[in-house]
Amino acid sequence: MMDTQLKQLARDLKGDLYYDNRMRILYATDASAYREMPLAVAMPRIVEDIKKLIAFARTEKTSLIPRTAGTSLAGQVVGKGIVVDVSKHFTQILELNKTDGWVRVQPGVIRDELNIFLKPHGLFFGPETSTANRAMMGGMVGNNSCGSNSIVYRSTREHLLEVKVLLSDGSEAEFKTISPDDFHAKCDGETLEANVYKTVRKLLSNYDNQVEIRKEFPKKSVERRNTGYAIDLLLETAPFTAGGEDFNFCKLIAGSEGTLAFITEIKLNVVPLPPKEAGLLCVHFNTIDEALRANLIALKYRPGASELIDHYILECTKDNIEQIQNRFFVQGDPGAILVIEYTRTNRDEVIEIAKQVEAEMREAGLGYHFPLLFGDDTKKIWTLRKAGLGLLSNLPGDAKAVPVIEDTAVDVNDLPAYIRDFNEILKKYDLYSVHYAHAGSGELHLRPIINLKTVEGNRLFRTIAEEIAALVKKYNGSLSGEHGDGRLRGEFIPQMIGAKNYQLLKEIKYSWDPENIFNPNKIVDTPSMNTMLRYAPGHKTPAFKTVFRFQNQDILQHAEQCNGSGDCRKTELSGGTMCPSFMATRNERDTTRARANILREFLTNSDKMNRFDHEEIKDVMDLCISCKGCKSECPSNVDMAKLKAEFLQHYYDANGVPLRSRLIANFTASARLGALMPGMYNFMMTNKGMSKLVKKFSGFAAKRSMPTMYKTTLRSWWERHKEVKSQKSKVRSQKSEDRNQNKMMNDRGVRAEQSTVNNHLSSPKRVYLFCDEFTNYNDTEIGIKAILLLENLGYEVIIPEHTESGRAWLSKGLLREAKKIAQKNIAMLGKLVNEETPLIGIEPSAILTFRDEYVDLVNDDQLEAAKELSSHVYLIDEFITKEIAKGNISNAQFIKEHKLIKLHGHCQQKAWNALTASVNMLSLPENYRVETIPSGCCGMAGSFGYEKEHYDISMQIGELVLFPAVRKQAEDVIIAAPGTSCRHQIKDGTGRKAKHPVEILYEALAQ
C-alpha cells in the first residue's frame, strides 16, 4: 500500500529515495545499541525536497529522522519513519565573515573539514568531538556536542548564532538572537512559528514553572548538560529574566536531536586559532581519588583539557606492542594519571604554569611525578589514552562494552565522591570498565561490558541505567553531558528534571511538532530503554561453518564487533586508508559499517539454510576493495576483507562462481601459459584490437592497460643465474660469464653486479626469497634487482620450492582453493624457514598472506607451523631494515647523490604497520630523502580496478590524493610504490613510472 506512495514520492524528489530492504537495513542502526527498521531512506538534494518529505510525512502519518554521519550513541537516528540523510548533498560552506567571526554552513559539513577551511583565515570552530573527522554540523547542533576542550570552548550551543529551519508544517523559519520587543512581536499571529514563541512565553513566564525549573534542572555549575530541552537556559534570557541575555531559540534547538525542526542552514561563531604552544603535564597519582582532587588545582590555571587515564588503561597497554612505546613517560605503577593540557603563546609560559601547578599539588600532597611534554610526544600520550577504548571495543564474543551510562556529568567538585559511588554500583553488579573522565568538566565516560544477547544482560542494561540515573540525580548532575538523550536516556528525564518539567518539555515538543513527524520517541515519549535493541535477548543463531577461523569467535560475532562508531566515514582529508570506497562516493552504503551491518542483519535474521545467499549482501560488499584498511584503522578491528572473502565463498556455493572471478583467481595458471610465449602474450595485451577483445571477453575495462610478461620468469632467470655462479666458482672463468650476464642485464637496464661489494657480513647469510606469481611473471626485473642487491650486500639468496601465494584466490573469495595453497606452502616452507634463514618477499600482497590469511586458513594440525613460519616472514623492506639495525648493511655501501623519493605505501603493508620499513630502507643512502604521500588506497586493489564496472570508482579513488600528489612532482623526483597494482595504477592514472623501493636501493649501490 505504502509502496505506491513511496514510488510517487521518489519521482517527486530531485534527490533519492530508497525503500528497498538493503538500504533500510543500513539505516536501521547508528552507534548506539538500538535497531529499528525505517520505512525508507531519503537523500534530499535541495530544500524543496525536504519540504516534500515533510508534506509526505504529514499526509501518510509517518515521520522524518534527520541524520548526518549517524554517530549518535543514544539511538537518536534510529526510528521507523523515513531517515533523511543530508550528509551527501548538504555539504556546502556558504559564507565566511572574518570581521564579525562567523561562518554559515549547511548541516552536512564535517567539523574537521570546516576547520581545515577556516585555518588559513586564522580561525576555527571550537567545540570538538572524538568523532570530529566525520561528525557533521547538523549532528553537532542536534546533539549539542562538545569534547575534551569544553572547559575552554564549551559546547556547540554556545557557538550557534542562527539557524534556518523547516518547521513541521513545511514553513521556513529563521531563529536568532532577538530583543524582548521582537520576541513579543514574534508571538503575534497564528502561524506555527508564532505558536512556538507563544508557547514558550506561556510556559516560561509562569512563576511556578520558573521555580520548578530552577529547582530541578542540573546544578548551574554543571557545564555539560544535555538532559532534555534546554528550557532552563531559555529561562535565564530576557524577557523571562531581567538583565539576562537576549532570547534566542538556538539554545533550544541545540540538543533537540532533530525533534523540533529540520535544520537547513547553520550560522556559527568562529574564534581565533588557539595559541601554538601546547604542553601536557602528565601528573602521576597513587589513586583515582587523588587525581580527581588534584584536578581542582589544575583547573585554577586555565587548562585546555584535563583528562584522566586510569590504572586499567595503563595495565592494558603494558603488553601491547603498539602501546609500549607510548608509555615512555610512565614512571612506577600509577593508580591514575591526569593529563593536563596548557596552551600558551610560547613554551616558557607553559613551563612556568606547569611549575606552579606542580608546586601547588605537591603542597597538597597530591601526585608523585610531573613530566611535562611537548611536540610529538603529546600525540603519543593522546594515543595511549584512546588505546583503552580500542582494546575494549575489540572484545571477542557476545559481551560488549555498551553505551548505557557512558555520558554522565557532575560538578567537578563532586567528581571524586561521585566516582566512588559510581564504582560501588558497578562492583555490586560485578562490572568493571575503563574510566574515561573529562575530569576538567566533570564528565565520566564509562562503558560496562554486558551481553545484550541474553535476557539477564538485557535486564542488567536497564538496572544499571536506573541506578546510575538515581546517583546522578543525587549529585544534581546531568545524565547526559554531551551524547544526548535519544531513546536511551529519554525514559529517565522525568526522574532527572521532575515530572512537572517533563510535561513542559512535552508541551514544547508538541507546540513545534503537533503531528509528531520530527524524530518521534526521542527525548520525550521514548519507549522503554531496553527495547528495540540490536540484539533481541535470547535470540539464537545457528553455528556458522566457515573456511577462515575468526579467532575465538564466529563470523557473526566478528561482524558484530562493528559498533557503528563511523570511523569508516572519515574522508581523505583526515588521512589513512579506511575506507576508500566511502572516500570516493561519500555514500553510507560504501562504508565498512554498512558492510558489517548488512552481514550482521542477514546472518542473524535470514530464513535461508545458507544465510549468506542474499543479493543484498553482495551488493553492499561490491565496492569493498579488500584493502585491509579497516583491519588496522577500525577501532574494533573489523576485518572486512576477510568477511567479504568468506561471504563470497558461501555466496558462490549457492550461486556458482562467475567466469571472470575464475579467470582472475587462476591468474597463475594463465600467466604460466603466457610465459611460454611472452611475445605473443604481450602482443595480445597491448595491441589495440586484440586487447579490446581480451578485455571484452574477460569483463575488464576497455580503458585499462593490461599487465605484460617479462621475457623470462624470475625462477628460470634464477636457475640460470645459479648455474652461472656455480660454474664460475668451479672453473674460475669469471670474465666471460660476467660479460654474458652483463649483456643480458643491460638489455633491461639491470647491472650484473658481482656479489660482495662492500660486504659487512663475515660469512654469507642465507635468505629464502618467495618468488610470488606477480614478480615471477610480470615484475621479473624487480625480482632480479632484489636478488642482485642482496647478493651485493653479501647474502646468499635461494628461491625455494613453493607454490603461488593464493592472493588472487583470496581476493575472489575462493577460500577453499586458497586454503589448499596455504597448506601446501606451509608444508613446503615450514621446515626450511627460521629466524636464521627467513623468507622474504617483494610483493606485499603476496608475502603478507603468510602473516595474515594463512594463519586463519590452515587446518588445526598446521596452525602452529603456520604461526611459527609467519614470524619469520618479511617484506624485503623489513628484512633490509632489520639488517641495517644490526649493522650488517650501512650507507657506506651506497651512493652519495641527492634524491627525493615520494613513497606511496601498499594498503596491506600499512595494515601490518610495515610502511616505516620502506621509509627506513629508502633513507639508507646518505642523501636520499623520503617523504610518504598521505594517500590511502591507490584504487587498483588487485583486480578491482581492471573490472569494467569498477574502473571509474578505481580512478576516483586514485584521484583523491595519490594522482594529484604524483602529478605535481618534478621529473627528477622518484616515485616509489612497493605494490605491483599500485605501480600499475600510478602509470595508468598519471603516466609516471613508479619503482619498487628495492629497485631504487639497487640502483643506489655504490659501484
Ligand SMILES: Cc1cc2nc3c(=O)[nH]c(=O)nc-3n(C[C@H](O)[C@H](O)[C@H](O)COP(=O)(O)OP(=O)(O)OC[C@H]3O[C@@H](n4cnc5c(N)ncnc54)[C@H](O)[C@@H]3O)c2cc1C
Ligand atoms: C566513538 C564515539 C565517540 C564520541 N565522542 C563524542 C565526543 O567526544 N563528544 C560528543 O559530544 N559526542 C561524541 N560522540 C557522539 C556523536 O559523535 C556526536 O554527537 C556527533 O556530533 C554526532 O554527529 P553526527 O553527524 O554523527 O550526527 P547524527 O548522529 O547523524 O545526528 C545527531 C542528531 O542530530 C540530528 N540532526 C542531524 N542533522 C539534522 C538536521 N539537519 N536538522 C535537525 N536535526 C538534525 C539528528 O536527528 C540526531 O538527533 C561520540 C560518538 C562515538 C561513536
Ligand code: SF4
Ligand atoms: S566498521 Fe569499524 S570504524 Fe566502521 S563503524 Fe564499525 S566499528 Fe566503526
Ligand code: SF4
Ligand atoms: S577492506 Fe578496505 S574497502 Fe573494504 S571495508 Fe575495509 S577499508 Fe573499506
